[in-house]
Amino acid sequence: MLLLRNISLLQFKNYKQSEFRFDRRLVGICGRNGVGKTNLLDAIYYLCFTRSYFTKSDALNQSQGSAGFRIEAAFSLGNQHEAVLCILRENGKKEFLRNGEGYEKFSDYVGKFPCVMVAPDDLHMITGGSEERRRFLDTLLCQLDPNYLKCLIKYNRTLQQKNSHLRALAEKRQDDNQLLDVYDSQLMESGNSIFQKRKEFTSGLIESIKKFYFEIAGRPEALELDYESQLLERGFDQLLKDSRERDLITQRSTAGIQRDEIEIKLMDQSFRAIASQGQRKSLLFAMKMAEFEILKKEKGFAPILLLDDVFEKLDEGRMSNLLNWACIRNEGQVFITDTHCQRIIREFQELGVEGQQIHL
Ligand SMILES: Nc1ncnc2c1ncn2[C@@H]1O[C@H](COP(=O)(O)OP(=O)(O)O)[C@@H](O)[C@H]1O
Ligand SMILES: [Mg+2]
Numbered sequence: 001m002l003l004l005r006n007i008s009l010l011q012f013k014n015y016k017q018s019e020f021r022f023d024r025r026l027v028g029i030c031g032r033n034g035v036g037k038t039n040l041l042d043a044i045y046y047l048c049f050t051r052s053y054f055t056k057s058d059a060l061n062q063s064q065g066s067a068g069f070r071i072e073a074a075f076s077l078g079n080q081h082e083a084v085l086c087i088l089r090e091n092g093k094k095e096f097l098r099n100g101e102g103y104e105k106f107s108d109y110v111g112k113f114p115c116v117m118v119a120p121d122d123l124h125m126i127t128g129g130s131e132e133r134r135r136f137l138d139t140l141l142c143q144l145d146p147n148y149l150k151c152l153i154k155y156n157r158t159l160q161q162k163n164s165h166l167r168a169l170a171e172k173r174q175d176d177n178q179l180l181d182v183y184d185s186q187l188m189e190s191g192n193s194i195f196q197k198r199k200e201f202t203s204g205l206i207e208s209i210k211k212f213y214f215e216i217a218g219r220p221e222a223l224e225l226d227y228e229s230q231l232l233e234r235g236f237d238q239l240l241k242d243s244r245e246r247d248l249i250t251q252r253s254t255a256g257i258q259r260d261e262i263e264i265k266l267m268d269q270s271f272r273a274i275a276s277q278g279q280r281k282s283l284l285f286a287m288k289m290a291e292f293e294i295l296k297k298e299k300g301f302a303p304i305l306l307l308d309d310v311f312e313k314l315d316e317g318r319m320s321n322l323l324n325w326a327c328i329r330n331e332g333q334v335f336i337t338d339t340h341c342q343r344i345i346r347e348f349q350e351l352g353v354e355g356q357q358i359h360l
Helices: 037-049 120-127 130-144 146-172 177-217 236-250 277-299 310-314 316-329 341-351
Strands: 002-012 015-021 026-030 069-077 080-088 094-098 115-118 223-228 261-266 304-307 334-338 356-359
Touching (some): 002 037, 015 037, 026 037, 026 341, 037 069, 037 080, 037 115, 037 334, 115 277, 120 130, 120 277, 120 310, 130 146, 130 261, 130 277, 146 177, 177 223, 177 236, 277 310, 277 316, 310 316, 310 334, 316 334, 334 341, 341 356
Parallel strands (some): 026 334, 026 356, 115 304, 304 334
Antiparallel strands (some): 002 015, 069 080, 080 094, 223 261
């Protein structure tokens, strides 16, 4: 069983210097708006993923007016004690240490402490563009396979280089195919690994999402999810050859795994176009539960579940079932935030679990 025992924050967002101890599997964090509930969950997420759930920019995570931050924490995993230290130095350099040992590559660290976040804005995963669903898929795969994250970093870096080269060529009105060929062969190398992994993995993921969705909805609905990729139709080599002319005209790489999508349909129509608010929420919960279940199965222990403002913004009715499922049936540690302390206390009582309450 994975448990976060304590966390101390220095210059992280609104926390100048704070320490929290956790002694239960169910932790309720309550307080009025703006007091730092989401930030505390994000600090936990940061420890697991080496980045914030909400922003790519580390500068936004350091307390305003300060340079750098520090997050220190202790987990227990079975009878093993795990000490983690994250330092963002004043010069922007980031370090992660686990039991005193630093990590050369963060991809080797991500996944050691698996975690699933559910936040109100996650509904974008269903209503937003394809990058939201790719991010969902990538977040899960990165925790399962360090090599996947390495390939993804490599691919995105090459993609940026290729795009800036395409822009430079357009400015100079040249076409330098040689360098484009080099970029393309690099894209193929990392991109093919990413594609293979996504293809292998998504069928199980989709089955799991559908299973949870039908459970939550209480009846079978005509829900279909499909992994779509240009690479399902053509080899990467051919795909890049075919898109070269278009890339030069549009000055960006128009083909590849950056266009992958998980298409969602209800009764053969676009889910986001026809699904009700309730159906969207059900699907969001189903996706997160599938993520949780797969992580548990692969790691052999439940991930930490972070639930931000779910009572208020997502669904009070479905929450009890989710808490029961994650905390009791799956023995996972759950952190849940709410503006109403009473609502959390009532929920704990109904579950029959002695939870810890933190008033911020
Ligand atoms: N980098 C930062 N430095 C200082 N304060 C910050 C920073 N980022 C966010 N905050 C502050 O944190 C508060 C919001 O915290 P948040 O965790 O979202 O609150 P809650 O979830 O309890 O409503 C706001 O008052 C915001 O100004
Ligand atoms: Mg909040």
